[in-house]
Amino acid sequence: MTWLITGGAGYIGAHVALAMTAAGEKVVVLDDISSGVTERLPEGIELVRGAVLDRELLDRTFADHDVTGVVHLAAKKQVGQSVEQPLHYYRENVHGLTVLLEAVVEAGVRQFLFSSSAAVYGVPELDLIPESAPCVPINPYGETKLAGEWLVRATGRAHSISTACLRYFNVAGAARPELADTGVFNIIPMFFDRITRGEAPRIFGDDYPTPDGTCVRDYIHVADLADAHLTVARRLAEQQSAGDLTVNIGRGVGVSVRELADLVGEITGYDARPVIEPRRAGDAAKAVASVGLITEELGWSASRGVREMVESAWEGWCLRHPEARSN
Numbered sequence: 001m002t003w004l005i006t007g008g009a010g011y012i013g014a015h016v017a018l019a020m021t022a023a024g025e026k027v028v029v030l031d032d033i034s035s036g037v038t039e040r041l042p043e044g045i046e047l048v049r050g051a052v053l054d055r056e057l058l059d060r061t062f063a064d065h066d067v068t069g070v071v072h073l074a075a076k077k078q079v080g081q082s083v084e085q086p087l088h089y090y091r092e093n094v095h096g097l098t099v100l101l102e103a104v105v106e107a108g109v110r111q112f113l114f115s116s117s118a119a120v121y122g123v124p125e126l127d128l129i130p131e132s133a134p135c136v137p138i139n140p141y142g143e144t145k146l147a148g149e150w151l152v153r154a155t156g157r158a159h160s161i162s163t164a165c166l167r168y169f170n171v172a173g174a175a176r177p178e179l180a181d182t183g184v185f186n187i188i189p190m191f192f193d194r195i196t197r198g199e200a201p202r203i204f205g206d207d208y209p210t211p212d213g214t215c216v217r218d219y220i221h222v223a224d225l226a227d228a229h230l231t232v233a234r235r236l237a238e239q240q241s242a243g244d245l246t247v248n249i250g251r252g253v254g255v256s257v258r259e260l261a262d263l264v265g266e267i268t269g270y271d272a273r274p275v276i277e278p279r280r281a282g283d284a285a286k287a288v289a290s291v292g293l294i295t296e297e298l299g300w301s302a303s304r305g306v307r308e309m310v311e312s313a314w315e316g317w318c319l320r321h322p323e324a325r326s327n
Contacts, residue, residue, distance in 0.1 A: 001026065001237060016229045068111065105161075162239045203276050248290060
């Protein structure tokens with residue numbers, strides 16, 4: 001069996017490729033390298049350069065590599081950018097998925113795993129968010145992920161394809177320093193960027209109805225996330241008949257932004273005392289996953305804590321910014 005991982009040279013994709021190959025799965029990666037890094041890929045994995053919008057390339061890749069399953073991670077994912085460029089996000093994330101699924105159906109592929117997001121929920125006021133919670137996304141990025149889920153499930157039912165949609169919560173950390181997130185769009189690298197430039201981390205709002213007034217989030221180590229992909233992919237491959245699965249991927253544990261800033265300061269040795277700025281529109285006070293379903297269905301649960309996430313992310317940051325260790 002050969003798995004095609006779209007976006008496999010990206011931050012999450014490279015971890016998924018590593019986990020699957022280390023477990024003995026055969027993998028080929030499709031990535032246009034718009035945000036991916038070729039050096040992230042484990043040795044021996046073939047990289048097909050291109051986008052999921054290229055139907056001819058997809059058909060050739062499925063045939064040349066005898067692809068039997070797809071892990072679809074390629075997508076645009078910056079929330080703010082999606083608000084500014086909704087047409088671009090719908091083209092890349094929804095139309096691109098449509099083209100990919102057309103190729104999947106034509107090639108007779110029977111397993112499809114879709115990278116979704118907790119952004120599909122919007123801002124539910126729940127202590128723990130179950131998969132059954134209403135999906136009311138508040139930005140085009142979340143909308144494209146929800147539309148993607150609909151499209152994946154409908155295609156699976158119509159063409160007897162086993163499908164899974166994984167709703168990620170806040171992904172952090174690195175399995176190896178060279179695989180760390182190279183962007184400065186998520187909170188931990190944003191904190192690193194500011195403290196190493198001599199600036200205080202920013203907290204947007206400290207008057208939320210939470211224990212310390214700052215937003216609470218569920219953080220999942222990227223290596224745990226990759227292990228979840230492997231577990232789900234193997235379940236899809238083992239199924240005797242087509243079915244669909246939608247699960248949260250998180251720890252079910254909330255960490256406040258202030259707690260995270262304190263931990264960053266402790267681990268890095270920098271002064272990470274934050275400055276408080278006004279709330280951002282659309283930020284939920286709390287977003288923590290209910291994770292019982294994936295444990296019940298697949299026996300999977302996260303094993304790494306937030307300290308390990310920050311420590312491993314810091315090692316990756318220092319690899320690319322060696323001057324950060326001079327503190």
